[in-house]
Amino acid sequence: MGIITQKSSAQPRVVQVKAKHFNSLKVTVAAILIVVMVLMTAIVRLSTQGVQQRQENSRLQSQIAALQGQIEKESQDALLLNAEKEGNRSQAVSYIQDIQAKLKTINNFMSKRGLHSISFKKLNVGDKPKSDTKLYADFSNYLDKLVNNIAYMPMGYPKLSSFTSFFGSRGNPFDFGGREFHPGIDFKGHRGDPVKCTASGRVIFAGRAGGYGNCIKIRHTNNLETWYGHLSKINVKEGQRVTVGDMIGKVGSTGRSTGPHLHYEIRRNGHPVNPKQYLSLNL
Ligand SMILES: [Zn+2]
Structure with a gap:
């Protein structure tokens, strides 16, 4: 079972950009997207298969923990990118919007259970005033909150039996x-x-x-x-x-x-x- 803890929000840091990172944006966001999709697949499977998939709950928790770890790393990589790569930016924004739509679905699952959902106000990627650094830092913080919220939500079986x-x-x-x-x-x-x-x-x-x-x-x-x-x-x-x-x-x-x-x-x-x-x- 995954162990999930809240971590303090990372402050954006100024990092020197290396040539090899110039194309890392696409890879970074694609990786995040894939992980989120895996997570969503688990949720959809749970929704449709119900109690027969009781162990999926613990798997889901592990995946969320993995997601948190990966997002943290990917976000660090993403901080290496800056305005010099404006060409990649619109694609990145589109990926992020896609991810956000899926996260909103997760949030919806929570609010239907009467649990607090998380505000998206900070993640208004469409307005384009933010630097990539700020965008990714906000995104990472948002995911931290989501992961934390799910970790503290009673879910699954205290004991696997009838x-x-x-x-x-x-x-x-x-x-x-x-x-x-x-x-x-x-x-x-x-x-x-x-x-x-x-x-x-x-x-x-x-x-x-x-x-x-x-x-x-x-x-x-x-x-x-x-x-x-x-x-x-x-x-x-x-x-x-x-x-x-x-x-x-x-x-x-x-x-x-x-x-x-x-x-x-x-x-x-x-x-x-x-x-x-x-x-x-x-x-
Ligand atoms: Zn009883």
């Missing part, structure tokens, strides 16, 4: 004939199975929590929290920062539980929401 109980009203397992509201999804499991966090964030609770038994609560961005209940073991401490995919604990049957399983809950603005919509990128 469900034993869904979100919503269900029969009360402790009271035959009674109904209760189930605020999360239960994943089938055996005692000791690893539990992974589904997004980067900060642990806000790790310990006993009534019916949840041994429970971990992690706060992400967008006022989102993920909760992991009935654990047999807790590997993290309150206040600890975690990265998407970290093994935070083990499946158990502590608290109000009839057998080993993982209770997974997502809360937005303090209220439980259906985690199913965060399992894949289906909209």
